[in-house]
Amino acid sequence: MVGATFPIPKSLIGRILDEHKNVFVKPATLTKLEKGMKIIFYASREEQGFYGEAEIEEVEFFENPMKILEKYKNNLFLTEEEFKKYIEDSNKKWGYGKKKKKPWIVIILKNIRKYPKVVKPKRFIPVCGKYVKEDEYEQILKKL
Secondary structure: OOEEEEEEOHHHHHHHHOOOOOEEEEEOOOOOOOOOOEEEEEEOOOOOEEEEEEEEEEEEEEOOHHHHHHHHOOOEOOOHHHHHHHHHHHHHHHOOOOOOOOOEEEEEEEEEEEEEEEEOOOOOOOOOOEEEOHHHHHHHHHOO
């Protein structure tokens, strides 16, 4: 396994690839990620495709997502308002308000790289994201 890909609205991908906001956060759905692996950025809504990648510098898990805001506010790829709305929406969608809460994953990125062209995926990328295997990653690179 090389890493993972997560669907992100295209309007937010630029904050990572162009503005170098290096803290990616979401409810923890893929938990086998570790330092040195890659995150491949997939635009989920308009103009779908892989837009770039970054190396994972560090992975952290938080039970309380507001602690993420305290620690990483200036480097998050979301604004404070967007992040609070994301927490609220996730609580509704994933049942985070119930007794058993899922943790949130914080992925610190480095070596952020925008692809010279958009690469269309062979398969659907689910909302929860998916792990990327070596052969899939090589196929993406061949299309650049």
